[in-house]
Amino acid sequence: MAEVKKTTKKTATKTAVKAAPKKAAAVKDTGVEVKESKTKVIATTDEPTVIAKAGKRSAKAVKETEAKEAKEVRKAQASEETAAEKPTVKKTQKPARSKLERSSKKFRKVSELIDKTKSYELKDGLELAIKTTTTKFDATVEMHIKLGVDPRQADQNVRDTVLLPAGSGKTVRIAIFAEEAEAADAKKAGADVIGIETITKLLDKETLSFDVLIATPAHMAKLGKYARLLGPRGLMPNPKSGTVTTDLKKAVSEAKAGRVEYRVDSTGIIHLGIGKVSFGADKLEQNATAVLTSLRSVKPASIKGNYIQSAYLATTMGPSIKLSTAVSS
Numbered sequence: 380m381a382e383v384k385k386t387t388k389k390t391a392t393k394t395a396v397k398a399a400p401k402k403a404a405a406v407k408d409t410g411v412e413v414k415e416s417k418t419k420v421i422a423t424t425d426e427p428t429v430i431a432k433a434g435k436r437s438a439k440a441v442k443e444t445e446a447k448e449a450k451e452v453r454k455a456q457a458s459e460e461t462a463a464e465k466p467t468v469k470k471t472q473k474p475a476r477s478k479l480e481r482s483s484k485k486f487r488k489v490s491e492l493i494d495k496t497k498s499y500e501l502k503d504g505l506e507l508a509i510k511t512t513t514t515k516f517d518a519t520v521e522m523h524i525k526l527g528v529d530p531r532q533a534d535q536n537v538r539d540t541v542l543l544p545a546g547s548g549k550t551v552r553i554a555i556f557a558e559e560a561e562a563a564d565a566k567k568a569g570a571d572v573i574g575i576e577t578i579t580k581l582l583d584k585e586t587l588s589f590d591v592l593i594a595t596p597a598h599m600a601k602l603g604k605y606a607r608l609l610g611p612r613g614l615m616p617n618p619k620s621g622t623v624t625t626d627l628k629k630a631v632s633e634a635k636a637g638r639v640e641y642r643v644d645s646t647g648i649i650h651l652g653i654g655k656v657s658f659g660a661d662k663l664e665q666n667a668t669a670v671l672t673s674l675r676s677v678k679p680a681s682i683k684g685n686y687i688q689s690a691y692l693a694t695t696m697g698p699s700i701k702l703s704t705a706v707s708s
Contacts, residue, residue: 485513490698498703501667505660507700508692512656518695519548519652520663522670525689526647527682534679537649538642540620541673545662546637548655549590553634554578555627556594556602556616565593565627569635575601582608589614593622593630613640641670649674656694671706 479490489511499507505520512518528535554572555562562573572578572589575598581588582605592609594602594616602609602616609615616622620640624630641651653666671687678686690702 483513486696486698489513493698493700495701498701500703501706502660502664504692504700504702505663505667508663508694508697509656509660511697511700512694513697514695517548517655517657518697520654520656520658521693521695522649522651522653522667523691523693523699524649524651524670524674524687526643526649526674527685527688528643528647528679530643530645530647532681534681536643537674537677537679538619538640539673539677540638540640541670542633543637543639543653543666544669545654545658545665547639547652548637548658549652551591551634552589553591553593553631554589555631556592556598557627558598561595562627565631568628568631570627570631587612587614591622591634592616593624593627593634595625595627596623599623637666641673 479487482490492511493507508520526537528537530536552571553565553569555565555570556575556578557565557573559574562570566573570593572581578592579601585608587608592614599616606615618624621630621633621638639651641649643649651670653670654663658666671690674687687706690706691699692702693699
């Protein structure tokens with residue numbers, strides 16, 4: 380009698396052979412062992428059947444992993460052999476060149492006229508600055524003065540205007556923010572743009588076709604909304620700089636004659652143009668003396684030590700010249 384075994388549906392699905400109960404006798408005649416169930420008949424042969432399970436631990440997966448590891452080992456060995464065959468070449472980094480070495484031939488040539496270990500008197504320094512100019516155009520002579528102040532302190536934020544006796548050498552465009560009737564005399568004195576409506580239209584378009592903006596105290600409130608446009612460019616009228624006044628004619632005359640404003644920067648240095656190379660040493664000396672006199676007159680009361688620490692001269696795109704301590708003291 381055939382051996383009959385009850386199995387679940389899941390077990391029957393995993394077996395290799397399925398047969399109906401009516402065909403059990405036919406399977407038995409062929410020499411195959413038959414297991415019967417009420418619903419399914421399971422037939423097995425005497426030969427064992429090996430079924431590999433899927434997953435990381437299956438025989439196939441293990442074999443693939445071993446092959447992959449062997450390939451990585453061969454690749455690493457090949458790269459080591461290649462690296463051993465190629466000689467390692469160390470790249471030597473070139474030292475950084477100085478500013479003088481990176482400059483033009485003309486700049487290097489005129490720099491030889493300056494003794495960097497020496498401090499020059501004011502007139503000698505100005506004559507040397509004229510000789511060492513490197514530009515084809517009429518270069519500006521600049522003064523760079525280091526002050527012993529802390530610009531973060533309100534009382535040490537040095538700022539003033541100075542009237543250069545020989546002029547600045549620049550063509551200054553002046554705008555008058557006042558009624559046209561008020562600015563009539565300023566127009567005769569040399570103002571380029573006058574009138575509140577005219578200047579307001581320019582400011583609305585962010586067109587700044589002027590170098591100095593002068594306003595009367597009565598109309599300063601109208602410029603408040605343009606502070607972000609004018610302030611960063613140094614064009615906002617200010618009583619300290621003489622650009623807020625009722626005497627518009629005088630303000631225009633002084634601006635045309637060479638009145639300039641200076642202000643210490645965040646590092647405590649004042650940068651100011653004192654004229655053109657074409658002025659000559661005598662006129663430039665007059666302007667430089669006026670600047671130094673103005674600086675000493677606005678010395679903060681809280682400064683006890685050395686006020687003017689150092690001063691240098693330079694032309695546009697030219698080398699710097701150190702001035703003596705007698706000038707900078």
